[in-house]
Amino acid sequence: MSAALPEETPRRQRIAAYAVLVRGDGADREVLLTRMSARTRIEGRWTLPGGGIDHGEDPRDAVRREVTEETGLQVEPGPVLDVHSSHFTGPRADGMVEDYHGVHLIYAAEVLEPSRHVEPHVVEEDGSTDRAAWVPLAEALELPLLSAARHALELLVPPS
Secondary structure, three states: OOOOOOOOOEEEEEEEEEEOOEOOHHHOOEEEEEEEOOOOOOOOEEOOOOEEEHHHHHHHHHHHHHHHHHOOOOOOEEEEEEEEEEEEEEEOOOOOOHHHHHHEEEEEEEEOOOOHHOOOOOOOOOOEEEEEEEEEEHOOOOOOHHHHHHHHHHHHHOOO
């Protein structure tokens, strides 16, 4: 059993929505990923395009907004593939220890015209993302992925 946290340990819950965008078939399948910037405590880690849902915002609208900010692409979210959760206690970017719980809605999505012919690029300046790229699915699983992204990509890979 773990030790109890001090009462003053701040608790934070973050609800976020992410898009799984895939192109190609078979061994040529690629997934759209984004890389965390130096503005985060997880610089260089890869994840799905998406992010925090603003208060009162519909999760699908959050996917549309976040994907556009992080990749420059217009997308339409489809069904929820799964819900992922992560919970840990540790330091935030400012060093303060917090009890963090992330809930991640993972949507299947498709890239809309004319974005299908646009190379992904980060639109938001000084944000949490510094790169967006189509990555072969097999290679994506070898990248340093955040847990929600790894979970989503494992849903795409048939068990061997």
